[in-house]
Structures are given as structure tokens and as C-alpha cells.
Amino acid sequence: MSASVTVIFSEALYTTLRKVLRDVASPEIAFAWRAFMFDATSKNILSIPAGSRPATGHTSHRGSAKPAATKGAKQTVAQTEEQPEKTSSSWENRQATTEEQVATVKLQKQWKGYWVRKIRAARTPGSDENQKVLQNLQKCWAIIEQNLDPSNPDHPGLFLFRQMFKLDPDLMVKYPFYKDEWNKISYNDYKGQYPDQPPNNWFVVFREVFLVMEEMLAVPKLYVPISTCMLRVINNDTGEEIPRVFQKVAPYVYKKNRKGYTFVAEARTTDQPLQTGTWRMRMIGSLSPLPAPLRGEVNSSFAVKEIKDYYLPNSKNVIFRYAVKVTEDHLTSIQMNTSKSDVHIKLVVLNNEEEVASTLGKGHAVIPAFTFLKDINPDEEPKRSTSRALHGSDHSNKGESKTKKGGKRGGSGKSNDGRGSTPTPTARSPRTPPASGRSPRRSSQVDHHSDGGLSDGDLEERDLRPHKYIIEAQVLKDSWPLSEASWAFVQMLKEMEKNELKGRRNDRLFRERIGLDQLRDFEVMSRYRLDRVSIEALIGLLADDLMKPTRRSCSISAEIQDGDSTEITELKTDLKQRIESMESSLISKLNTEVGTMKAELQEKINRMDMNLMTIVQNLKDQKTQQAQVANRTRSLLEAERKRKEEKLEAERKRKEEEMLEEERKIKDEEMLEAERKIKEEKLEAERKRKKEKLEAERKKKEDEKLKQKENE
Template sequence: MKSSSKAAHVSVYHMLCEALGRELTAQERFAVLALTADPTLLATDPEEHSTTFDAESKPPENWRDRHPTDNEVEAVSILQAGIKGHLVQEILEASKPGTKDNLSASKILLDMWPKVKSDADKHAVFLLCYIIEHSERKDELYPCQQDEWTKITFADYSVPLPDTTNSWVLVFREVFHIPKEMLLLPKVYSPIPNNLLHIINNDTGEELEMIANKPADHVYKPNKLGYTFVAEAITPESLPVGAKWRMRLIGSREPLPQPSHERPSNVFTVKEFRDYYIPSNKHLICRYSVQVTADVLGTVYFQTSHPDVFIHLSILDQEKKVAGETGKGFVIIPVFCFLANTVAASSYRDDKNQKGLSTQDKGIKVVDVPQQIDGKDNTAGKSVPLSDQYHPPTETMGHKYVVQAEVLYKSWDLDESQLAFVHKLRDLEKNELRALSRSSFDASLSPSTQKLINTSFCPKMDFTAFIRRLKDSPVLMDSQLEETRRMKHLEKIQTYSLVREKILECRKQDELNRKELLRYQLNVYENMQAASRQHYQKFLDSCKAFNSRQMAAVEKQALEGAQQAAPEKTTPPSAAPQKPKKGVKSASKKK
């Protein structure tokens, strides 16, 4: 029972820490020792109290890089034993009622008690669970713990789905911290079928295993930076009113992972860029320079108009790849930490393929690098500041981030019309570069020299082939013309809306007519079946009546025949008796 009582005493200490939400001070710790009257609690847990030194507690210079002598070790052991004995006497004295130290400890415990009493059931459960988990004979003393494997606990986190014109949206991104090792299964409930949940270990930068595009159950272990949960979705043309995305974390024990914010993050700043793909020898689609002024946690998403293109999206720091991911038609880096040069750092996702980029208006600026921009692509990023977030390991070097996408396996082939368009874009780019160079050169010359060069050596460039015209002569776009054009556009929209409503109404009426026709046909069919059954019944009745009459006639004939045959058998013949009478008469006459 000694080990069980010690576990109970330690559980009181940890329960008070849980109730206060912090470590106990020296006075509070002494009050707990006086309450339990257990001096063995003086032995601190090496995991909770590490032996790291701060700037003020570093050893003197003459003690560095040397081992203590035997006399020094003996002296330290004597000092530690004396201090421990003194503390034990103080604890035992404070545990006696009525003493000065006991009254002081009682006052400190009374000050801490309201925090415990505010949620007594929760702290009582914590106390009992701690005693059971840390008892040496828990299997023998607490057989009820065998029921734990049949229990589960869960917590729900829901956010509204954003109503946006973009097909791809970042729905949810939050960092969860694991208090204890546990088996955890995330379950997503969403009205949008095309959604995906990524889970990244922030310490290693690795994404957890997925089965059929869904996170598998995994034993989560406590770490320093937590786990980032990132949810993305492909939205349909219209979302249901009040649609919400919900994630349920199902765990095997309490407490469940705690998010870094009270409310989950679902509102992000988006930067989107679109351009055309121009093939190049390096197979680059685009390169964007990212200028970071504040630490930003971001997500990068890249998409091409060609769904069968193999893309590799990467993030470079000082032209060294720190994150990358490969995809087909689209690719996303779920999480990346962009660090400002004031506190230079390397990405926590080093040499790991990723999918996505995130930016923030006040913390990041994206500049197009002068490279051949490939493909009509969509890049969308969403981010939040790194306050209350994790911070990856830092290094003493500046940062120069570049986000680039490249085509793999020569999987983006262009047809003739697309190649012709690419050639026009290249010619236009060359002409623009020449014009810029000429303007820079002209700015450095005197007016007379500029006039001489313009008239003698620099013929005017003809850009008419690259200008799209709707009229023969240009027209100034003033406010009146803009208002007229806007009204025409609104009229077209209204006309389209009216036609659409009319078509929808006609379709609805056609559907009602089809349903009415179906009901009419069913009624006709039922009436035909009823009439058929009626005629069939009449026919059966006629057959039965005819059969009855026939049977009656046959029976009557048979009866009459039997009646006629009966008298012939019962009546004697008349000639036989008359002959003897005549003989008698004749005999009498002879006499």
C-alpha cells in the first residue's frame, strides 16, 4: 500500500497543477508537502525539471570543462543531505495542526481550493485516473481499468464553408498539441464530397499516412511543435445555405489534443496569380519571389488548365529546395513556414514533397521573377500570423524564398494554335524589352541627341498586330461610355436571367405535365383492368347459368325416361286370364 499512497500524494500535486493551469510555486509546493506529510515528494521528476542552465545560473569559468574531485563530491553530498534533513523537519512540523507553518500552508491551500471546486467532477476524475495509472499493483487493486478499452472520447470542430468563386478553398488549418500518447482517428463530415484532410508532424515535417485519401488511425506521440491539421476542398458551383465542415477527433483516452486557438482558423488571406504557359528548355512554368516581412504560416496550391500535366511545385530558399511536391493537374503544399530575415530560419519541411503555398497581405509580398511563365495556372495561398503558433528551428542566415513550378516528363504538349499564340507572346515580350531599353537609353541622353537618334536610327515599332480592335478608330473610355457599357451588360444579364427563369419554369411545367400524364395513364390502366375483370365475371356468370340450365335439362330428361320405364314393368298382360274363362264356359256348355 506504500506505493499506492505515494501515487495518491503525487496525484494531488498534479491535480492542483491541472486546476491552476501552471506549475506550483515554491510556497504552494511546500503547502502540498505539508498536506500529504510525505517528504519523498521532494524528489523532482527529471522530465519535468530539466537540468538546463539559463544565463544567470551558468557555472563559473573555472568550473567549466573539468570534473569534480572526490572531496568536492563528498562535500556536495553532505550539503545535500543536510538540506534535505532540514526540509523534512520543516515539512513534518508544518503538517502538525496549530503550528505557524501549518497555518501558512492552510491559507495557501485555501487560496488554491476555489479553482479545484469550480470543476470538482473533472478534477476528481483526473485524480482517480492518475492514481490508477501510476500504481504498481493497479491490475490487482483496480480491476475496473479493464473496461477502459471499451470506451472512447471525441471532440467536434466545425467551421462554415466559405462562399467563394474559386473552385479550390482552404477550409481549415489548426495546430493541435498532444498531451499524452494516444490512439486518434479524425473523421470528417462535409456536404462537399471532394475534400481532403492533411495531418503534418511539425517536428519532422512529414505528412501522416493516408488510406483511400483519408487519414488512418495513428498513435500520436507528444512533440514540441504539435501536429497541423489542414483541410482543403473543391467546391461546387453553388453551396447549400449555411453549409458547415466538421471534423470529429475520436480518441482512446482523455484529454484529447488541444488546438492552439480557442476558435479554429478558417478565415485566410488569398493571393491568386494566373498566366500563360510558355515552353522553355528548363521546363519551368513559373517562378515567383516571396518577400517576407513577418513570420507567416502558409499553404500553397497550384493548378494547370491541362489536367494531365505532371507538375513539381517547390519552394527554394537561397536557391536550395526546402519543400516540394509532385502532382498531376494540381499540387498542394499543406503547410510551410516563411520566416522573415530578421529571425532567419529554415523550413521545418526540409527536402519533403509538399502541396501548396500560403501568403499574408501584411507579412508577405510575391513578386514575379523574370522567367518564362508557363501554363495557365492558378496559385492560391492562405495564411495566418505565427503568433500562438509553432516556430521551427532558426539559423543565422538570410532568406530569399522562390516558389517555382516545372513540367515533368514533357507532359505538356501544345497544338499548332497554342504554339502560334506562344510565338506572339514571345515577340511581344521582345518588343517590350526593346521599348524598355530604348526608354532607359533615351532618359540618359540630351534632347538634341534623342531627336537625332529618333529621326536617324530608331524607326517606330508597329504593334498593331498585337492590338485587338473592335472599331476602326479608338474611342476614349469616359464615365458616360463606361456607364453605357455597364447598363448594356446589366441588360444582357437581366435578359439571360429572364430567359433562364422562363426555361426553368417551362421545365417545371413540363415535369408537372409528365407527372399528370403518368397519373392519367395509371387511372386509365386501372379502369381498363376493372372493366376487364367485370366482363370476365359476367362471362363466368353466363357460363355458370348456361351450365346450370343444361344440367337441369339433362336431369329432367333422365327423370322422365325413368318414369316412363317404371309402369311397363309393374302392369300384367290382359290376354292371359281371359282364355281360361272361355274354356270354363265351353266346358259348362258341354255338360
């Protein structure tokens, strides 16, 4: 066995021993296997943690025997405690001298000699070291025997071979069973349930982080009775999604990473509600161990936050903009859909106004997995690590957390005061206004559950800057035009928003003075029960009495107060008659205008009905065309798939025929070789027989000659 193969076998054996003997690993066990392998150079073959070096600077005193320290003694102790620091610091920032290097080499030489002599003694039968090593190896073998069940998928022998093949794949062909390893697959099933769902609703069937222990080719298969369900896989280190073919995750070489891969199954209900059902995901791979869930099981229970609102057109085409406040790290799914199905939208997650996740969609957009990180104080994090280690994962599988609280309307594109808890909204929705004039609304909903705490490596690599997360959606390509009715409703919403803001900013304790020029005709009638012309006529009649600049503070005369003046009586009668005539004329005028407005409204309604019927017919035609295109595309794809399958089947049959032909040739060669050997054996036997016959004849002739000589 060459040196390289020996090294490969040693490394594979030590890896197997680390797995099988992890509960009993000790320095004595490690030394026993060193002696067994006669290995004095490999480092820490069983990965046993090394203890810290004891302090040598001063002697500690325990219990009541601690001597009383005087002032001089305290100074001596302080000097002694400072001495190791000075000694250790004297080696820093300098090169070792020649004498120090020679001393180091001598120490290493002496230790190496002692170590090799000890291993030799352990391999010498009858010695004390040999007996200890023998006992430890027998103890290890008893543990290994417990795992030698042929049905055990983690059989130590298989694990040892696989480790060797990983270190050097060229070794595989040297074993007769190497083809079995190429034809072997492994799989794990994960099952769960999804709850009842209302019509026209988006929801997450399950979501979980899977960790990959080693690089392998794997493919997940999802079995669920929902035609609109789709499985997506995201690399948490890069944020990239694993490629999909025909909306199914393609076979992919999953490489070991730090944060794992998030598997998300999302679905949408149709016009009918969805009853409770079960799902099953099968993870199929080329070897074991397969990618496994972070918590041992797949989570299918989530807290959901949904927000609906109207889209108000603005210069930046912002549909909504919400701030998210994070108190714990949260893995979330964000979804948004609009009531107008052909709107081009962009859903973005910003951190300090920098884009950290985004997706594009048409009427529907999903960010399947995004982790909102809490702000970290490096000084406080070590204090919390102990409690997090004890309690960090106790509640993480429940899928519960605080939900995002409401924020201001984001249609104007301005930043809002939206307050949120740990989650993110899964934004669902702007809705287009119906024919009655309702304006589109925007909505969002949140799926999240708490993930575990931070490791020291995560704390070192994470950005310690404060996080300021914003979820924003935008309309692209000016793809959301509004009708006249929608614009009227939008204007009303803007007026309501302005009035609301004005009411918040200008709270007054008195009624604001309003002039006639600030009111419309119907507002004047509802407020004063007279039309604008009558009121202006009254003001003209009383202008002299109401606007006397030099007698504003004078009291009304007694004659006017008594009401016996003939002029006043005539004035009242005249005013009463005018008011009655104006009321009658105003009523007739209003009736005429109302009739005209009704006719105009009826005509507009008829035109709108015709337009709506035309639009509905166009939509039906478009849906029919889309269905035809989809059917043609589906048939082409099906034909392409069948063609590829036939091609693959033909290729497979061709390879099988080639293999059969090769086997037939090999058998023919073996048969020819056997016939050749048989012929050679026959020839050899014939040659021996002839030789013996010749020898017998020669002896016979010699005997005859001897007899003749004797007779003579």
C-alpha cells in the same frame, strides 16, 4: 503497498495537485503536502519557480542617504564589485579539493537533518508547524472540493487515476473499473462557415494548427456538404502528412511535438458556383485532453492571391518561378492547377535553392501547409520579445495579411524579380490554349494568415541564415505538348517579350533606319503604298541623280527648280503611267492571292474541325472508359469493405460468444462450488448429529449401568 507503487502514487498526486492548486501554489502549500506525504526527497512537488540568488558583492545605497564617494572610496567600491566576479570565476575550470568536498558534505548533512526534523515537527500533533500545515491543507481541500462534481470531465480523482495508469499501466487491472476506461472515448466539435465560391475554383475551407498535450489515438471526422472536400493533417515538425484511407484521415497515434499538427480542409467547385454553407469537424480520441487549436478556435477566413499566366516551353520545363519576400512568419497553403488535366507537374518551394517542400500531381498539385519564416537578427529579437508577448496574437486570428505582388513571367526558367509580402502563392494554373490559338497560362493563388511570434526555444533552434524563398513549378515526362496554333501564339509572346525588353534597354530619341530588305511585302505596302518592284524601279531611275558622290553638296540648278524642262515633264508623265499600271496589276495579283489564301484557310479550318471532332469523340470514349473503370473499382472496393466489415462483425460476435462462454463457465464453477459447500455443510451436520446420538446412547448405557449397580 510496495515502494514502487508508493512512488507512482506520489508522482500522480503531485501532478494532480499542480493542476488543481496552480493558482494558490506557494512554498508553504508545498511544505504542507510534503509533511502530509512525509516526503523529504522529491524535488519541487508543485513546480514553484525559484527566485534568483541575491547579490552579495557590495551594499547598495538608496534615496538621498547615498554617501558622497571620494576618489579613494570609488576605488574601494570598484574593488568590492570586482570581488564576486573573481570569487565565482575561481570555481570554474578546476576540481574541488578534498577539504571543499568535506565541507560540502557537512553542509548537505546539516541541511538534510534540519529539513527532516522540520517535517517531523509538522507531523507532530499540537506543534506550531502542525497547526500551519493543517490550515494550509484545509485551504487546499476547500479548493479540491469545488472540482469534485461528478459531471466534471477534469475530476481530480479521475485525473489522479489516469496519471497512475500512465506511469504504470499494469496497475489498471487491479481496479474493478479498468474496463470502463478502455471503452471510453472523448470528442470535441468545431464549426464554421465558408463563403460563396465561383465555378471551377479551389479554396481552403479551414486551416488551423492543433497542439497535442499527450500521446493518444485520435481521428478527425469532417462533415461538409461538398463532395470534393478533403481533410489533410500535416506534422509540422517533420512536414509529413498523416496517412489517409479512401481520401479520409485514418486513425493515428498523435504524439506530442513542438510545432503541432496543421489540419487543412481543401475543396474544389465544379461547373456550378457554390453557395455559402457550414462545416463541422469532430475530433474523436481515446482520452482527454484532445488535440486543441493553437488559438482556441479554427480559422476559416484567409487572404487569397491568384496569379494566371501562359506556359512558355523552355529547356528546363519550368512553368513559373516566383520569389517570395517574407516580413513575418506565415503559415500558407500553395495550390496549382493546369488547364490541361493530364499534365504531370511538380510544385516546389526552395530556400536558398534547397528544396524544403514539394509535391507531385497530374493537372493539380497542393502543398497543404508550409510556413515561410522571416529573417531573424539575433541582436534585435530580444528587444522585440516584450512587445510581441503583449500584442503578438491580437490580430493573428483575422486571417489577413499583405499579398504577394506580381513578378516577371517565369516560363523561360530564369530567376525573376517577383516581389512578395509575407504570403506564398497557392499556385493555380497553367491553361492550355483553345482552338483559336491562345496559349496556356499559369496562375497561382495564396491562402495565408499570420501566426504568432517566436519563443526563445524557436529562436535557438532556427537557422539564422537569410531566407530566399522561391516557388517553382515544372512539367514532368514532357507531358505538355503544344499544337501548331499554340506554338504560333508562343512565338508571338516571345517576340512581344523581346520587344518589351529591347524597348526597356534601348530607349532612343530618333527613329531607327529600316531598309527594304528588313521589311516584308505587306509591311512595304502599308508603309509606302507601293510594292517592292515599283520602289526598286523608282530607285533605279533616280539612282544617277540621288547618288552623285562628287556633287552631294551642290544645289539644284535653276532650270530644274523652275520645272520648265521638257524632259522632267515627260519623266513625270511616264512615271505616273507606270505607277497606275503597277497599281492595277498589284491589285489584281493581291485579289488572286487573297482568294487562294481564303480557300487554303477554309480547308485548314475544315481539317481542324474534323480533328477537333475526332479528339472530342476520343475524349468522350476515354471518359466513358474511365467511368466504367471507376465504377468497377468502386464496386470492388465496396465489396472489399463489406467483406472486411463482415469479417470484423464475425470476429466481434465470436469474441462475444467466447466471453459469454467464459462467463457461463465461471457461473457453472461458482454453482458447483456452492453445491460442494452445501454438501460439506450437510455432511458436517450429519456427522455432528450422529456424534451427538452416539454420545447420548453412551450416556444412556452408563446411566443404566449405574442404576444396575445401585440396585445391586
